[in-house]
Amino acid sequence: ASLLPRWxxxxxxxxxxxxxxxxxxxxxxxxTEGLDEGPICLMEREPIGQDMTAGELHDALSSLGAGMIVEALAALESGTLQCLAQDDENATYAAKIKNAETRIDWSEPAKVVHNHIRGLAPYPGAWFELAQGDERERVKVxxxxxxxxKGASGTLLDDALMVACGDGAVRLTKVQRAG
Known part of the structure; x- marks a missing residue:
């Protein structure tokens, strides 16, 4: 689910x-043989809201795609389905998410941290470690x-879970403790 050839x-x-x-x-x-390289027959766009998560976008695109399948099958049956080659020069790749990249880097600007969190929500989930005395607990955001x-990166700025980033801050609205 993307606007090919991007992602x-x-x-x-x-x-x-x-x-x-x-x-x-x-x-x-x-x-075709290549990964997501085939000619495009239909394309529909969906805006990504500022706070939209990957799960919410997935659901919106699933709904959109369901209607498009019906449209594509009707056009195929009537012989009117036309497909255009992708511009491979503009291709970007959406590599599988690795566990190592799901950790939150609070030194990044707030916008980058926010995008990281919502891009990994609900699965696999972005996370950070919370110090509890000598113990460290993983918290999923x-x-x-x-x-x-403003504050030192990774510092809790208030009791409402506002955390300082490299530039600006994010408010954590949904967290899940390990276990």
Missing amino acids: RGAAPINRAIMAGDAESGVCIMRV LGSKLAEG
Whole structure:
């Protein structure tokens, strides 16, 4: 689910949000040997809201795609389905999400941290470690909003879960403790 040739590959929804894309979409294409390289027959766009998570975008694109399948099959049956080759020069790849990249880097600007969190929510989930005395606990973050705040990166700025980033802050709106 992407606006091909952008984000060919395993994790297009996650990567679009993590990159801060303003929109995504669904393409109906003819399958070829190359990964997501076939000619595009239908394309529909879907805006990505500022706080939209990967799960929410997935659901919106699923709905959009369901209607497009019906349209594509009708056009195929009537002989009116036309497909255009993709511009391979503009291709980008959506690599599978690796566990190592799901950790939150609070030194990044708030916008990057926010996009990272929502691009990984609800699965696999962005996370950070919380010090509890000598113990460290992993906390998964499933929702955030951009916030006004300054402080040392990773510092909790208030009791409402506002965390300082490299530039600005994010408010954690949904967290899940390990276990």
